[in-house]
Amino acid sequence: MGNYHAQVYEAYLVEEEQAKFAGLRSAELQYMASSMLRVYEEEILVLQKRIREIKSIYNSGASINELLPNELLMQIFREVNPRAKPVDALRLTHVCRSWRLLLHGDRIFWTDFLDPYEEIVGRGGKDLPTVRMAFERSAPVPGLRFTLTGAFLPSLRSISTRHVSRISTLALDCTAARSWDMHAFFDLQFPHLEDLSVWLMCKEARVPANPSLPAPSLRRLRTNCVTFALRWIKPSLHEVTIGQRWKGWNNKDDISSAPCCTLRETDHLWSALRATCVSLKELRLHRCISGAATRPRDPPLDLPSLENLVIIAKGPHTVCALLQCMKLPATAKVTLVSRHRYYEVGSPVHGAGVPCIRDIGAVSIHIKPHSQNSGDLVYRYLVEGHKQVSDQGFDVPLKLYSYVHGSPREISMDISRFFQSAMSVFLPHMISRLTLCCTDPFPPDVNKGWLWLFQQFPYILHLDINIPSSADVFVALAEEGVLPQLRYLTLHTDTDSTAVADETMVSVLAERASRGLRLQDFKFVRRAYSEEESRAVMPMPEIAWLLVLRLETIIPRFSFHVEWGPRGHSGIKGSQSLQSSAQQARSLFLTLLASSS
Numbered sequence: 094m095g096n097y098h099a100q101v102y103e104a105y106l107v108e109e110e111q112a113k114f115a116g117l118r119s120a121e122l123q124y125m126a127s128s129m130l131r132v133y134e135e136e137i138l139v140l141q142k143r144i145r146e147i148k149s150i151y152n153s154g155a156s157i158n159e160l161l162p163n164e165l166l167m168q169i170f171r172e173v174n175p176r177a178k179p180v181d182a183l184r185l186t187h188v189c190r191s192w193r194l195l196l197h198g199d200r201i202f203w204t205d206f207l208d209p210y211e212e213i214v215g216r217g218g219k220d221l222p223t224v225r226m227a228f229e230r231s232a233p234v235p236g237l238r239f240t241l242t243g244a245f246l247p248s249l250r251s252i253s254t255r256h257v258s259r260i261s262t263l264a265l266d267c268t269a270a271r272s273w274d275m276h277a278f279f280d281l282q283f284p285h286l287e288d289l290s291v292w293l294m295c296k297e298a299r300v301p302a303n304p305s306l307p308a309p310s311l312r313r314l315r316t317n318c319v320t321f322a323l324r325w326i327k328p329s330l331h332e333v334t335i336g337q338r339w340k341g342w343n344n345k346d347d348i349s350s351a352p353c354c355t356l357r358e359t360d361h362l363w364s365a366l367r368a369t370c371v372s373l374k375e376l377r378l379h380r381c382i383s384g385a386a387t388r389p390r391d392p393p394l395d396l397p398s399l400e401n402l403v404i405i406a407k408g409p410h411t412v413c414a415l416l417q418c419m420k421l422p423a424t425a426k427v428t429l430v431s432r433h434r435y436y437e438v439g440s441p442v443h444g445a446g447v448p449c450i451r452d453i454g455a456v457s458i459h460i461k462p463h464s465q466n467s468g469d470l471v472y473r474y475l476v477e478g479h480k481q482v483s484d485q486g487f488d489v490p491l492k493l494y495s496y497v498h499g500s501p502r503e504i505s506m507d508i509s510r511f512f513q514s515a516m517s518v519f520l521p522h523m524i525s526r527l528t529l530c531c532t533d534p535f536p537p538d539v540n541k542g543w544l545w546l547f548q549q550f551p552y553i554l555h556l557d558i559n560i561p562s563s564a565d566v567f568v569a570l571a572e573e574g575v576l577p578q579l580r581y582l583t584l585h586t587d588t589d590s591t592a593v594a595d596e597t598m599v600s601v602l603a604e605r606a607s608r609g610l611r612l613q614d615f616k617f618v619r620r621a622y623s624e625e626e627s628r629a630v631m632p633m634p635e636i637a638w639l640l641v642l643r644l645e646t647i648i649p650r651f652s653f654h655v656e657w658g659p660r661g662h663s664g665i666k667g668s669q670s671l672q673s674s675a676q677q678a679r680s681l682f683l684t685l686l687a688s689s690s
Contacts, residue, residue, distance in 0.1 A: 152189035166192075167199055183223070203231040208238035213266060215241030221248040228256040235285065238262040243272025243293075250277055257281060262288040267298060274299045283308045290315040295354050319356045319381050323365040330369050336379030355383040359415065363389045370396050377403040388414045395420040405430040413518075423452065430494040453491060455479035455526035455555075456519055476515045479526070491518070508542035516546065524550050525578075530559040530585075543569035547576050554578050559585035564594060567601040576610075583616040599643050606647040615644070615651040 113125055161169075170185055170192075186193045196202055206227045207214055215224050224245075231237065237260045241249065246265075249257065260283055267275055273294065279301055286308035295318045306325045315334040316322050322335045335356075356362055359382070366373065373396055382404070399421055406412050412429055421427070459475040478491035493515060527550065547553070547569055553576055558566060563586045569575060602612065644651050 149190040152191070163195055166195060167202070170196060170199075171202065171205070197230055200231045200234045203227045204234050204237060207231065208240055208262070213240045213242055213264075215239070215245035215249065217242070217244045217271075218248050220245065221251065224248070225252055228252055228259075232256060233259070235259050236261040238264075240264040241266075242269065243267035243275055243278070244269070246275070246277035246281075250281060254282070258284050261285050264290040265292070267291065267293040270297070273297045275304075276301060279304050279307060281307055284310065286311055288313040291318070291321070292316070293318055293321070295320055317381075319354050323361055326365045326369055328369055328372065331372055332375040332377075333366075333369070333373065334375075334377040334379065335381045336377070355386075356381055357383045357386050359386050359389040363394050363418075366394055366396070370394065370398075372398055374398055375401040375403075377401075379403075379405045382406050382411050382415070384411060386411050386414075389418045391418070393418050393420045396425075397422055399425050401426050401428070403428045403430070424490075426488075426490050426492075428492040428494070452480045452523070453478035453519055454481055454523055455528070456516065456524055457528040458515065458530070460529075460531040474511075474515070478519060493518070509545055512542050512546045516549070519550075521550050522552055525552055526555040526557075527553050528557040531561075544572055544575065547572075548574075551576060552578050555581045555583075557583040561587040564597065567597055571601045571604060579610065580613045582612055582614070583618070585618045585620065587620050595640060599640065603643070603647050612648050613650065615648045616654070617652070618654045618656060620656050 110129070113129075114122060117125060186196050203226075207224070214220065214227070228237075232255075239260050239262070241264075243265065263283065263286055265278065267273060275293070275298055287310055289306070289308060289311055293316070298318075300321075304321070304324070306327070309329070311325075311327065311329055313332040314322065314325055314330055315332075315336070316325070317336050319335055322333070326333060366376070376396070376399060384406075396419065402419075402421065402425060404412050404415065404427075406429075412431075416427070455478070457475075457477045457479065459473075459477075461473050474493075474495040476493040477489050480488045480490050527546075543566055551574075556576070556579055560566070563584055566584070598617070602615070605611070640653070
């Protein structure tokens with residue numbers, strides 16, 4: 094039998110090796126073969142290592158490693174962006190030994206790896222080896238940012254405490270069924286944690302009784318759960334965000350929105366916030382206030398350090414009730430957002446104002462539709478209250494947003510109702526400057542809305558209106574007792590260029606001047622789509638001459654401009670103008686007359 098095997102392998106074995114098998118029985122034959130295999134396998138391992146060494150030497154001789162210094166190579170590697178594509182970042186370590194050693198020694202590379210923009214690093218136990226390596230190779234860099242799901246919490250406990258304690262920003266997603274158990278989170282200690290985002294399902298989440306946050310240095314808390322947020326608010330907090338349906342954190346769209354409980358007893362919120370009122374700088378309530386929430390009881394909530402307040406709610410009544418029960422510093426900025434119809438962005442009671450927002454003297458209104466692929470429109474309404482902080486500058490302490498979705502037929506612009514609601518949070522005797530911009534035409538016969546606005550805010554000194562047609566504005570201005578303080582008027586229109594419109598404008602301004610309501614400065618701008626269209630918009634030479642003469646008698650300073658360029662864009666491709674100077678007017682008249690002949 095031994096001779097038989099020797100003959101089989103005769104072509105592959107040298108004579109010395111064949112001689113070792115000669116005359117051996119089966120058991121002896123196998124023992125000898127096993128011994129020789131071990132020797133050869135060890136030699137193969139050595140050869141493989143030598144081959145890898147030689148390949149590594151070959152790769153290290155690549156021109157890119159010779160021409161570029163390590164600092165520049167690391168800058169290139171960081172452009173691969175481990176925060177955006179962790180898998181691609183790991184592949185860099187398998188190109189060559191030089192790159193592997195370089196990457197393994199760069200702490201910032203692994204620090205970025207732990208907090209990707211579009212992915213969660215710690216999703217389950219299978220991610221533990223990679224996460225542990227990233228923690229170890231990023232040491233001792235402090236202030237780590239880490240994203241994980243609740244399913245990874247048990248694995249996080251197995252990582253050294255000295256690494257976990259370096260986390261300063263933690264984003265935890267516990268919305269999936271396998272992430273509902275949060276006991277492991279409260280067993281961990283985060284002595285340097287300053288920023289915490291927790292997404293969970295209140296009814297399904299499994300937590301200890303009366304859980305307390307294991308983060309004594311917490312400064313920023315974001316969560317979708319009202320119940321836990323009220324328990325976790327502590328004096329060290331500077332920012333609190335409670336969002337019922339808020340997508341992700343840090344712009345991570347892959348973390349789905351999670352509906353949660355709403356706040357129906359606002360006294361609970363007031364009680365929780367009183368403990369943080371000394372240092373709280375930012376408070377955001379994203380649709381977590383129930384429409385049936387009770388009005389907080391007195392005394393008002395005093396937040397002396399608050400800088401930003403954002404409330405997103407369905408109806409204005411709850412929002413106004415909250416604002417009327419708050420005491421904010423004069424420097425605080427307030428943003429209110431509603432997804433209901435545009436006429437619900439403000440309070441239903443006109444002239445009440447917002448007690449916690451003072452010294453607002455200017456208002457700007459922007460209405461702009463956006464088309465969608467479905468053919469529906471999304472109307473975006475923005476109302477801003479401005480407070481003058483210097484001779485030339487204004488601050489914006491109040492913003493009102495509203496978004497309306499639907500087809501053009503479903504969305505009808507009730508300008509009167511919009512003005513009555515949107516302007517209700519401002520005190521009439523305080524507003525001296527009003528700016529309004531709308532890119533879509535208003536429905537016909539809306540002069541009643543303008544008339545209501547002008548009558549309710551009689552102290553407007555500066556009026557700046559940018560709308561497709563100005564006819565209804567001048568109809569309202571012609572009424573008795575409208576805007577007696579108005580001195581500065583700026584009007585932007587599209588193609589409202591008829592002689593009748595010009596005559597109406599001049600007649601109304603002349604009538605107001607005869608009643609002692611004379612403007613000091615009037616700027617009239619018409620916008621055309623192209624230079625050819627602008628020639629049609631510009632008055633004829635003889636009309637321009639008469640227009641200049643008539644306006645000179647009633648307004649000390651005026652200008653008429655025609656701008657052309659795409660509508661809805663701020664960029665201007667060109668312009669023509671008429672100025673109030675008589676000499677300039679005569680010169681322009683002769684120029685236009687010569688060009689027309």
